[in-house]
Amino acid sequence: MEESKQPAVQQIEAPQAAEAKEKQTSEPSSDKPKAARRASKKASAKQNNSSSIVKAKRKASIARASIKAGSGIIRINSKPVEVIEPIELREEMLKPLYVSELTKKIAQSADIKINVNGGGISSQAQAVSSAIAKAIVAFSDTDTVRKEIMRYDRSLLIDDVRRVEPKKFLGTKARARFQTSYR
Numbered sequence: 001m002e003e004s005k006q007p008a009v010q011q012i013e014a015p016q017a018a019e020a021k022e023k024q025t026s027e028p029s030s031d032k033p034k035a036a037r038r039a040s041k042k043a044s045a046k047q048n049n050s051s052s053i054v055k056a057k058r059k060a061s062i063a064r065a066s067i068k069a070g071s072g073i074i075r076i077n078s079k080p081v082e083v084i085e086p087i088e089l090r091e092e093m094l095k096p097l098y099v100s101e102l103t104k105k106i107a108q109s110a111d112i113k114i115n116v117n118g119g120g121i122s123s124q125a126q127a128v129s130s131a132i133a134k135a136i137v138a139f140s141d142t143d144t145v146r147k148e149i150m151r152y153d154r155s156l157l158i159d160d161v162r163r164v165e166p167k168k169f170l171g172t173k174a175r176a177r178f179q180t181s182y183r
Contacts, residue, residue, distance in 0.1 A: 052138035056130035057159045061119030063127035067135040070111030076128060077115060089125040096133035099152045102145055106136050130156050 051068035074081040076093065084090040097107050114131055116124045133156035137146045149156050165174035172178065 052135060054131055054134040054138055056127050056134055058127040058130065059119050059123040059160075059162075059164070061116060061123040061127040063114055063116040063124070063131035065112055065114045065128075065131035065135040067110050067112045067139045069109065072108040072110065074107070074112045074132070075114065089121060092122075092125040093128045093132065095129050095153070096136060096149060096156055099133075100148050102140075102148065103136055106140050106145065107132075110136075110139055126155075130159065133157055 051066060053064065053066045056063045056065070074094075076084060081090060081093065084093065097104050112132060112135055114128050116128050116131075118124075119127070133149050137149065137157065140146075146157065167174055170177055
């Protein structure tokens with residue numbers, strides 16, 4: 001009885017082993033350089049899924065943006081960007097669109113949804129701006145968009161790592177100390 005079970009197990013394992021051997025022989029890693037393999041993975045991922053999700057931080061604000069092919073609608077916390085007040089913050093949020101005609105064209109051919117929370121209104125606006133820029137770069141096929149945005153303003157693609165220093169005891173703030181009296 002046990003002998004009849006063993007061949008069945010061997011038959012199940014044999015196709016899996018054959019598939020593993022085919023994968024190893026069909027895609028040798030030494031033939032392509034690392035950058036070419038990374039680019040082909042990105043291209044295949046872009047063909048399978050035409051949407052991207054990116055995250056940007058500024059101070060205590062975190063903005064998460066998802067971009068997919070669409071008609072150019074930008075929504076921030078489920079509100080159209082046109083209703084964001086004050087106008088200065090709206091312009092700060094849409095700064096990546098005005099980098100070049102290419103970035104504007106990419107944004108007009110995609111829908112961008114952004115969720116932002118934490119921090120104040122200015123840091124939220126800067127986080128949204130960074131998230132939009134990262135989403136446009138992730139959605140585009142070429143590296144020229146990233147280079148254009150980097151040339152325009154590096155802080156749009158690279159998060160600012162500075163954070164508020166925590167308050168210590170014996171003082172009112174992180175570095176300030178209480179006044180001492182010697183008499």
